[in-house]
Amino acid sequence: MSGTALHQPMDAPTLLAAHDRRVALIRQAANEASDGDYRLRWGDLLARCAAWFSSLPYSPALYREPGGAFRCTVETAFYAMRLASGQKFGTNLSSEKRRHVEPQYNHAVFLAAVCSGLDEPYRHFVVLRSRDGAEWNPAGHGALGPWLAGDTYSVQRRPTPLPIERMRTALFAQNLIGHELLAWYEAEVLAQLFGAINPTVAAPTGESLVHKVVRQAVAVAADFDKKAQHAVFEAVQYPVPPAINVAAAVQPVVTPTPAATPTAGPVPAAPVPPSAPAAPAPKTSAQPVAEESSAGVNTDAKAPTAGVPGPTAGVTVDATPSPVPSGETGEPSRSAAVSPAPRAKDDSQLGLPFSGEKQPRASVDPAAIRPAGRPAPAAAPAGFDEVLEGQPNMIREFFRALREDVAADKAKVNWTDKGLAVSKRLVGSYGVASDTLVEYLRKRGLLVANVQAEIVLAPRAGELILERGAE
Numbered sequence: 001m002s003g004t005a006l007h008q009p010m011d012a013p014t015l016l017a018a019h020d021r022r023v024a025l026i027r028q029a030a031n032e033a034s035d036g037d038y039r040l041r042w043g044d045l046l047a048r049c050a051a052w053f054s055s056l057p058y059s060p061a062l063y064r065e066p067g068g069a070f071r072c073t074v075e076t077a078f079y080a081m082r083l084a085s086g087q088k089f090g091t092n093l094s095s096e097k098r099r100h101v102e103p104q105y106n107h108a109v110f111l112a113a114v115c116s117g118l119d120e121p122y123r124h125f126v127v128l129r130s131r132d133g134a135e136w137n138p139a140g141h142g143a144l145g146p147w148l149a150g151d152t153y154s155v156q157r158r159p160t161p162l163p164i165e166r167m168r169t170a171l172f173a174q175n176l177i178g179h180e181l182l183a184w185y186e187a188e189v190l191a192q193l194f195g196a197i198n199p200t201v202a203a204p205t206g207e208s209l210v211h212k213v214v215r216q217a218v219a220v221a222a223d224f225d226k227k228a229q230h231a232v233f234e235a236v237q238y239p240v241p242p243a244i245n246v247a248a249a250v251q252p253v254v255t256p257t258p259a260a261t262p263t264a265g266p267v268p269a270a271p272v273p274p275s276a277p278a279a280p281a282p283k284t285s286a287q288p289v290a291e292e293s294s295a296g297v298n299t300d301a302k303a304p305t306a307g308v309p310g311p312t313a314g315v316t317v318d319a320t321p322s323p324v325p326s327g328e329t330g331e332p333s334r335s336a337a338v339s340p341a342p343r344a345k346d347d348s349q350l351g352l353p354f355s356g357e358k359q360p361r362a363s364v365d366p367a368a369i370r371p372a373g374r375p376a377p378a379a380a381p382a383g384f385d386e387v388l389e390g391q392p393n394m395i396r397e398f399f400r401a402l403r404e405d406v407a408a409d410k411a412k413v414n415w416t417d418k419g420l421a422v423s424k425r426l427v428g429s430y431g432v433a434s435d436t437l438v439e440y441l442r443k444r445g446l447l448v449a450n451v452q453a454e455i456v457l458a459p460r461a462g463e464l465i466l467e468r469g470a471e
Contacts, residue, residue: 006130006152007066009145012050015070022074028445029081030110031458041107041181048176049073049114051145052138056121060157062225069121072221073114080113080217081106085442089209104189105210112196112214115173119198123162128154138172169198242393387446387460395440398432403465413466419448420462422455 016023023046032038053069063072089105090098119138121127127136127144130152141147173194174182182190192210199215207215381403388396402422405411413422424434438455441447446461459468 006154007055008152009148009150010050010055010067011145012047015050015053015055015067016047018067019071019074022071022078025078026074026081026110029078029085031445031448033459042110045111045114045177045181046074046077048143049118052118052143052172052176053121054143054145054148056125056127056144056155058117059120059124062222069117072225073117075224076116076217076221077110077113079220080109080214082443083213083216084109085447087209087213101186101189104185105192108185108189108193108196108210109213111173111177112193112199112210113217115169115176116196116198116214116218118172118176119165119169123164124158126156126158128156130154139168142175164198166198170194173197381464383460384464387464388444391440391444394432395437398427398430398437399461399464401430402426406466413462415462415466415468416456418456419459420457420465422457422465424453424455427455 010018023043026042026046027038030038030042032042050070053067053073055066057064057066057068058072063069065071084106090101093101122136122138128134129136129148136144136147136153138144185193192208195208196211196214199211199218201215201219203212203215384399388399402411402413406413411426413420413426415421427434427437434455438447438450441455441457441461446458447455448458449456457465462468
C-alpha cells in the first residue's frame with residue numbers, strides 16, 4: 001500500500017466481521033456475565049479502534065496487509081489477556097483490596113495493549129484524502145474512518161519514520177478510551193495503565209507488572225507475524241485417538257472353525273485282538289507329562305505301532321483306562337496318565353493352546369469395565385461438550401467423576417459469588433495435578449481465581465459439576 005494508488009476505506013463492522021474469530025477469543029477471555037457489560041468495557045473500544053485504523057497497515061515490516069493495524073491490535077490484546085490471567089496484581093495490598101482492584105488491572109492490560117499501536121501507522125505512512133488532497137493528522141482529525149467519510153485515499157511511505165513519542169500515543173489513547181471508562185480506575189491502576197501504553201522494548205528499572213505483560217504481548221505479536229511472513233509454523237498437533245480404537249485396529253482376527261458333528265455318546269476304544277501283542281504303556285518317565293497336558297490332546301501324530309490299529313480321525317475316544325490288565329504291562333494303572341485319543345490336526349489354530357471348535361471370545365471394551373459395585377456413569381449435563389471443547393480426556397473425566405461424587409455426596413464443593421470453589425486437595429485425589437487443571441481451564445477462560453488452597457471455576461464450568469442452588 002504505497003505510491004499513488006487509491007484505496008477504499010473499511011468501516012468498523014467490516015473489520016470486526018473479518019476478524020470475528022479473534023474477537024470471539026477476546027470475548028471468551030473477558031469472561032463477562034452479560035453482553036451489555038462486554039460491549040461497554042471491551043467491545044465498544046474494539047469498534048472505536050477499528051474506526052481509528054480503518055484499512056491501514058500497521059507498518060512496512062509488520063502486518064503489512066490492508067487492515068493489518070487492526071489485526072495487530074486484536075492479536076496483541078488477546079496475547080496480553082492470556083499473559084495477564086496467570087499474574088497476580090496488587091500483591092502488596094490486602095486480600096479485600098486485591099479482590100476489588102484485580103479486575104481493574106486485568107482490564108488495564110487490555111486497554112494498554114489496544115492503544116499501544118495507535119500512533120504506529122501515522123509514524124510510517126502519509127495518508128492523503130482523494131477529495132481535497134488533505135493529509136491525515138490524528139492529533140487534529142481523530143479517527144481515520146470518520147475523517148475519510150467513505151472517500152478514497154492514497155498512502156505514501158515516509159522517507160524516515162517519525163520518532164516514537166509515548167506522550168502522543170497516550171494522548172490518542174485518552175481520546176479513544178473516553179473519560180467515562182477511565183473514571184472507573186483507581187489512581188495507582190490508572191498510572192500503571194498510561195505507563196504501559198506503547199511500552200519500551202527493553203525492561204526499564206522498576207518495571208510495573210502491567211508494563212511487563214503488555215511488553216511481552218507486543219513482542220509475541222511481532223514474532224508471530226514475522227514467522228507467518230516466512231511461513232515458519234509449529235507442527236500441527238493431531239489429537240491422540242482413544243485407546244479402544246487403537247485396540248480394535250490392532251486386534252487379530254480369528255476365524256472360527258466349524259464345530260465337530262456331535263455323536264450320540266462316547267465310542268469305546270476298539271478291543272485289542274488276543275493274538276496281537278499288548279500295546280506298550282505310555283512312557284511316562286521318558287516323555288514329560290507337560291507335553292501331554294500343555295496342548296490338551298496327545299501329540300500322537302506319528303505312525304501307529306505295528307499290530308495295533310491306529311485311531312480314526314474325528315472319533316472321540318472315552319478317557320477310560322485301557323482294557324489291558326496292568327499286570328501285563330508291568331506298570332501300575334494311573335488314570336491321569338491316560339490321554340484322549342489324538343484328533344485331526346487343526347491348522348487354523350496355528351499351534352495356539354485351545355481347540356478349534358471353540359468360538360473366539362468377544363473383544364472387551366476397556367471403557368465398559370468399572371469396579372464392582374460402582375454405578376454406571378451418569379449422563380453428561382447439557383453443554384458439557386461445548387464448554388469443554390478442545391480439553392483432553394483427562395480433564396473431561398475429572399469433571400465427570402467429580403460430578404458423580406458430588407451427586408453421591410462423596411465430595412464437597414461450594415458456590416461463591418464468583419464461581420464454584422474446588423479444593424486443590426480434592427483435585428489431586430482424582431489423579432489430576434491442580435497446576436495442570438489450572439493451565440487447561442485458563443486457556444479456555446474457565447478459571448476465575450487460583451488461590452492457595454482452592455480453585456474457583458467460572459460459573460459455566462462449575463454448573464457442569466454442581467448446579468447453582470443444588471447445595
